[in-house]
Structure formats: C-alpha cells, structure tokens
Amino acid sequence: MFNEVYDVIVVGAGHAGSEAAAAAANMGSKTLLITMNLQNIAQMSCNPAMGGIAKGQIVREIDALGGYSGIVSDTSAIQFKMLNKSKGPAMWSPRVQSDRMRFAEDWRLLLEGTPNLDFYQEMVSGLIIERDKVVGVKTSLGIEVKAKSVVLTNGTFLNGLIHIGDKNFGGGRAGERAATGITEELRELGFESGRMKTGTPPRVDGRSLDYSKMTEQPGDARPEKFSYLDITSPLKNQRSCHMTYTSTEVHDLLREGFDRSPMFNGRIKSVGPRYCPSIEDKINRFADKDRHQLFVEPEGWNTVEVYVNGFSTSLPEDVQFKALRSVAGFENVKFFRPGYAIEYDYFPPTQLKHTLETKLVDGLYFAGQINGTTGYEEAASQGLMAGINASLKVQEKEAFTLQRDEAYIGVLIDDLITKGTEEPYRMFTSRAEYRTLLRQDNADFRLTPKGYKLGLASVTRLRRMEEKQSKSEAFVQFFKDTSVTPEEINPILETKNSALVKQQDKMFKLFARPNVTMDDMRKVESVEQFVQSNDLDAEVLEQSEIQVKYSGYIEKEKNNADKLTRLENVKIPADFDYSKLKSMSLEARGKLNKIQPVTVSQASRISGVSPADISVLLVYLGR
CATH class of the missing domain: 2.40.30.260 (Elongation Factor Tu (Ef-tu); domain 3)
Incomplete structure (x- = not known):
C-alpha cells in the first residue's frame, strides 16, 4: 500500500496535526496524515470557540504565517467578540464562537484541497528508528510506512483514561479508543513521560x-x-x-x-x-x-x-x-x-529543541498536548512550527524559530523548551514580556514576510500586508507633519474635557492624548480629507491610532527587545559540558547540562540559573 517514502508523516489530526500536515504539504513536502478516525479531523473536543485572551493573538499569528486556523475560524463563526476592549491594545484579544460541525468540515475540505497531502485511517502503534533517526511508523495492522521525518500530535489519546465518578475506561475522547504502544516505545528510547489531566462539561x-x-x-x-x-x-x-x-x-x-x-x-x-x-x-x-x-x-x-x-x-x-x-x-x-475527566501521557518539553524536534531522535517532532499544553490555539501553533521545521529539515534548509519579541508562538515554545511544565500550559498575555509589540492587530506586519519567505503565505497576503503597512505609516507621518489651529481643535477638546490649546500645534501631540479618539480627529477637515482621498479602511485607522497613542511604549519595548537580542546572538557550542565550570552553582550545572540551551539568553531563563551563573558562562565564552 505504501511503497514510497514520505517526506513528512503526521500522526494525529487534531488542531496540531492538521496545521502540521497543511504546513508541510504547502511547503512542497510529500506528506501523509494518519489518524484513528478521518471523520474527526480537527474536532473541537472541548468548547466550540477559537481565540480568547492571548489565544486570539496566536490564531492571528498562525494566519499571518499562512496557516489555516484563522480562515476556518472565520468560515465557521457564529459570533465574534473582541475581548478586553476597555484596556490597552496589547490586551485586545479576538474570540469567535464556532459551529462545531462546520469547523471540522471546513478543516477537512481545506486539507483535502491541499496538494502533496495523503490521508490514512489507522492507529500508529510505534516508530521505526534506525541509528537514533526516525525512518517511519508502524500501525496496529502491522503496516510499515517509511518517512524522512515524523510529527507526533497525539493529543489526549496516549494511554487515555476517561473518568466519570467511580467509573473509568480507556479512551482518547468520548466515544473513541485510546492509542497504545507509542509511550512505551519512547520510554525504551530514553524519553521521560508523565501524566496530565483535563476535563470537559456536560x-x-x-x-x-x-x-x-x-x-x-x-x-x-x-x-x-x-x-x-x-x-x-x-x-x-x-x-x-x-x-x-x-x-x-x-x-x-x-x-x-x-x-x-x-x-x-x-x-x-x-x-x-x-x-x-x-x-x-x-x-x-x-x-x-x-x-x-x-x-x-x-x-x-x-x-x-x-x-x-x-x-x-x-x-x-x-x-x-x-x-x-x-x-x-x-x-x-x-x-x-x-x-x-481524561488522563493521558505527555512528554516534558525540555526534551525538545526550539524547532520542536526531539533531542534524542533525529527527525522526530512533538506538537500539542503531547508537550504538556492545553488549548486548541496552543496546539495549532506548535503543529504549524513542527510541520514547517520537519519540511525544512527534509529539504536541508535552515530551521525556522521565532523569538520572544517576535510572536506569542515564540514565547510559548521558549517557555516549554526552557522551563518545561508540570501542569497543562496555557498562554496568557502576562507570559509575554513584550506584549505591546505582540498585538493581535500587527501579527501580519510581524510574521507575513516570514511566512512568504517560507512559501506558506501567498503573494496576495504579502501585498495586502504591505499596502496596509504603507498606508498606516503615511497616515502617522501626516499627523507628525501637520499642524492644527486652536479654532479647529479646541471645540473637539472641549467636548472631551481636555485642556484647550492657545496656539497652533502638531496633530500627533494632540492625538496622543488618552481621551482623544480617531473619530474625534476625523472631525478636523484635513484629517477626514486624508482618510477619504487615501481610501483608508478600519484596519488602517486602528493601526494608525495605536501607533500614535502608544509610540512611547512601543519604542521602549523595542529597545528592551534589542538588549535581549544581544544575548540571543551569543551562541553556546552544542553538547557544551557545564560540569567543568566549577564556579557555577551545582544546580545550574545540572539544569544546563539537561536542557542544553542554544544561546546565553535561553540559559538565563532557565529556573535555577542565576545572573551570577550567567556571568561565569559569559566569561568562559570570552564575553
């Protein structure tokens, strides 16, 4: 049945698996998606909604890179809300209530319309490993399928056990059997595993x-x-x-x-x-x-x-x-x-590289709840990144990662790889130290050029982003360059109980006042003329207003991010032996030897590694 060798095999067709398969196939890799039930592709196992606080930012980022979650969320939406609108734009988070059946159907139709993607329904019970490299998978029927890389996105199915009161029975989801064999095989290979729990309402x-x-x-x-x-x-x-x-x-x-x-x-x-x-x-x-x-x-x-x-x-x-x-x-x-409630196996994510490839087995990637996360959005973003990197590895191209100041996806993966998790990890805006930069409104500015370079984001998407960016920058510059007279602006300021001006002043300065809105500024004739003559839509108007009002905060965070980048550029040699750094604490040496950080910046974020330990490391590296 399977004579050819696939570039990428994706095991599991939940949110992580669906994004992984789509990404790999769209990047030109011959991809096989194996799932226990093809009728349940991209099932919303828990609540019928996408997005929410910080999660909405992740969906926007997936979309900006060329993933499918944002598109399917729109086509299957029955309600839309922008949460936290009373707070600053760094906290605004889009959320949709979804039509559960339409969501799964739209996902399946998109996948079936994706070139380079094959499907097969069966349980994967094991991996084929040769000399610490994955070369395929084995199914419960004894079929072997060869591949150059494998992405595991098993969700809650690995030895899943469902609990209702004093009754319990095996299952990965209500009405579906658990997956067995993979956990035991990975443990034999030297992987650490644990158990987590999640639940769902009636x-x-x-x-x-x-x-x-x-x-x-x-x-x-x-x-x-x-x-x-x-x-x-x-x-x-x-x-x-x-x-x-x-x-x-x-x-x-x-x-x-x-x-x-x-x-x-x-x-x-x-x-x-x-x-x-x-x-x-x-x-x-x-x-x-x-x-x-x-x-x-x-x-x-x-x-x-x-x-x-x-x-x-x-x-x-x-x-x-x-x-x-x-x-x-x-x-x-x-x-x-x-x-x-359901209990299931997971693998502490400190066993992974930032690409989501495992450290122990070459070409093997983990994404989603197998890494200890919870939530559709967290899973989908990991699937996207694992699919991208599995495809890049097969094509012998440079790996793709995102930094903490580039995307919530970067924060999520860095947290998992560097800190690990002993409870189901959920993303919050508070986890991102650069959240003013990582807003839901500018995900396309941040990531679409990267998605286009990868071959995921279309030229149409890129051109649309560039037009929006160009118009926004021109409008902000207009406010910086154009002055307004007291006669024009004071009637508006008076309605806002804002201090009146006595002489002509730049619009940028007045617009930056917290109680003055875009709607207020459009009452100035020259502003409205600019809007109409340049055909500025709601997205551009929102983006321009944020750039004016939060310019100081944005600039400050950019400076802080630049400082982080300096440490990100200080690479640590692979397989570095920290035990020889006797001036470093015993705890730090143990943690660093286990996690093997790639950069000094990553090392500094590991729990138990102090600034003094980082100083010792920097001295040794000649910095």
Whole structure:
C-alpha cells in the first residue's frame, strides 16, 4: 500500500496535526496524515470557540504565517467578540464562537484541497528508528510506512483514561479508543513521560433550557474576523451566548458526590489545568464564593446542542444532573452526555529543541498536548512550527524559530523548551514580556514576510500586508507633519474635557492624548480629507491610532527587545559540558547540562540559573 517514502508523516489530526500536515504539504513536502478516525479531523473536543485572551493573538499569528486556523475560524463563526476592549491594545484579544460541525468540515475540505497531502485511517502503534533517526511508523495492522521525518500530535489519546465518578475506561475522547504502544516505545528510547489531566462539561439539549432566566451575551455590534485575507466577510448575523450562575444550593448538591469523585478519592493522580478548573475544584478551592459564572454556548447555527462552559466535571452523572437542574434556567435540562475527566501521557518539553524536534531522535517532532499544553490555539501553533521545521529539515534548509519579541508562538515554545511544565500550559498575555509589540492587530506586519519567505503565505497576503503597512505609516507621518489651529481643535477638546490649546500645534501631540479618539480627529477637515482621498479602511485607522497613542511604549519595548537580542546572538557550542565550570552553582550545572540551551539568553531563563551563573558562562565564552 505504501511503497514510497514520505517526506513528512503526521500522526494525529487534531488542531496540531492538521496545521502540521497543511504546513508541510504547502511547503512542497510529500506528506501523509494518519489518524484513528478521518471523520474527526480537527474536532473541537472541548468548547466550540477559537481565540480568547492571548489565544486570539496566536490564531492571528498562525494566519499571518499562512496557516489555516484563522480562515476556518472565520468560515465557521457564529459570533465574534473582541475581548478586553476597555484596556490597552496589547490586551485586545479576538474570540469567535464556532459551529462545531462546520469547523471540522471546513478543516477537512481545506486539507483535502491541499496538494502533496495523503490521508490514512489507522492507529500508529510505534516508530521505526534506525541509528537514533526516525525512518517511519508502524500501525496496529502491522503496516510499515517509511518517512524522512515524523510529527507526533497525539493529543489526549496516549494511554487515555476517561473518568466519570467511580467509573473509568480507556479512551482518547468520548466515544473513541485510546492509542497504545507509542509511550512505551519512547520510554525504551530514553524519553521521560508523565501524566496530565483535563476535563470537559456536560453537553445539554438547548430546547430544555429557559433562557429568560439567563443574561444574554450578544456578539460585537461591529464584528471583525480572524484572517487577514478577504476570503470571508465579517458576520452579518450572530448567535447569542447566555450567562447564568451556580448557587450555594448547587454547590451543596455537588459536594454530596465528592466521596465518589475521582479527583478527591485518589483515582486521578495527575495534574489538571490550573486556569480552567473543574466545578468541584472551584467550590473546593474557593469555598468563600457562593456562586460561579456559567456560560451557555450554542454548538452551531442549527443544532440544539449546548456547551455549559464553566461546569467541567468528572463527578458521577447522577450528581452532575441533579446539581445542574438547580441552576437558574436549567430546571428542566436534558443531557446529551455527561462531563468527564481524561488522563493521558505527555512528554516534558525540555526534551525538545526550539524547532520542536526531539533531542534524542533525529527527525522526530512533538506538537500539542503531547508537550504538556492545553488549548486548541496552543496546539495549532506548535503543529504549524513542527510541520514547517520537519519540511525544512527534509529539504536541508535552515530551521525556522521565532523569538520572544517576535510572536506569542515564540514565547510559548521558549517557555516549554526552557522551563518545561508540570501542569497543562496555557498562554496568557502576562507570559509575554513584550506584549505591546505582540498585538493581535500587527501579527501580519510581524510574521507575513516570514511566512512568504517560507512559501506558506501567498503573494496576495504579502501585498495586502504591505499596502496596509504603507498606508498606516503615511497616515502617522501626516499627523507628525501637520499642524492644527486652536479654532479647529479646541471645540473637539472641549467636548472631551481636555485642556484647550492657545496656539497652533502638531496633530500627533494632540492625538496622543488618552481621551482623544480617531473619530474625534476625523472631525478636523484635513484629517477626514486624508482618510477619504487615501481610501483608508478600519484596519488602517486602528493601526494608525495605536501607533500614535502608544509610540512611547512601543519604542521602549523595542529597545528592551534589542538588549535581549544581544544575548540571543551569543551562541553556546552544542553538547557544551557545564560540569567543568566549577564556579557555577551545582544546580545550574545540572539544569544546563539537561536542557542544553542554544544561546546565553535561553540559559538565563532557565529556573535555577542565576545572573551570577550567567556571568561565569559569559566569561568562559570570552564575553
């Protein structure tokens, strides 16, 4: 069946696997995507949404590089929201509510329309390794498929174990079997592994809910979209979500089942996501809170299935049902399926290079939850980077990595490789020290030229970015060069309770005032004339306003990033033996020998390595 040798084999077709396969194939590599069920490509296993705080920035970055997640998020969206709009633009985060079935369908159709990509449905049970290099995979039917590189994106399927109350059974997702064989083989090769846990809420019948008892959560009045391409238009119609709350009565009912909870009776020993805890974990950890928010999210345009966001649980199904029926609006709720927890194997990501290639086996890449992350967006970005680098390696080209000041994707991978993780890793804006530079609005400026150079971003995408950048820079320069008289600007400043001017002044200085908006400035005749004559759209106007108002902060972060780059340029020789640096602390020597950082900057971010240790290293390197 498989006589040819593939350039890249991708194992698993979740968000990581789908992006990895698309990237490798679009870069010209002959690619095979193997999954246990072709009907479940890019399934939204948990909530039907893409984006959110920091996650929305990642989706924009994937799109800017030429990945598919942003496009599919737009084509399957049923609601759009820009979160944190009341804060500064570094915090603005796009999010869409998705049609779960359409999302998976659109992903599959995009993949099937991608040249160089083959598909096969079966479980991969092992790898073919020759002289510490991967040369293919073995399936459960005993079929061997040869490849020059392999990307593992196994999600929660590696020895997956599902828990509902005192019942547990093998599975990688509800209704799907677990994957076996790979973990054991990797351990024999010398890899360290661990166990993690995640969970999901019950799905319910929307026809059984009373929405009049809940608070409606509509989408934005002027919705935007994820992709920088013009493939789709912003939503004209949207479906609302709703919000309700638990209560002390609900908490008491849930506590009745704690003795049968696998979280509290010792059956689950692994660590779950800190920032997305189960409902039983919430009421246990935050006992002083008498209620918690629940977001009632539709699963699509036409289905009646509803996702109960905030009610993730592994309690017995009868306890889940009884407690949920005490929530306002859920008095007559009917279950489609109960919530459950799942334990699965992962491999501490300090065993990887920044390319996501493993240090132990040449040509083998890990992406997604196998690396200890949680979230569709985190997985998709890793898949994209692993697919890119697997393809580049086969083509004998230079590897592609992103620095912490270039992308949230760079922050994510650097955190994983350098610090590791002992709990499911989730991205937040607070993890990025250069978040003013890494905004969702400028992901195309930062990454589209890189995507184009890789062969992923189209020339159309590049030209569109260049036009937007050119127009934005020209508009900002217009504000710097053009003065405005007191007669023109004072009536506007007066309405904003802002100090009036007594003489002519540059527009840039006045526009930089925090309470003066683009809409205010467009009341000045020369500004509106510039907008109209140059055909400036909403994207350009937003970009220009941010560049004016936050120019000082942006410049400061650029200077800080330049300092970081200096240490990034100080390379450490491969297989450097830190044990000979006797002036360095024992802990630092142990950590550095294990992780083998590539640069001094990376070494400085490793937990347990002090500034004094870095000084010793720099002296030894002659710096």
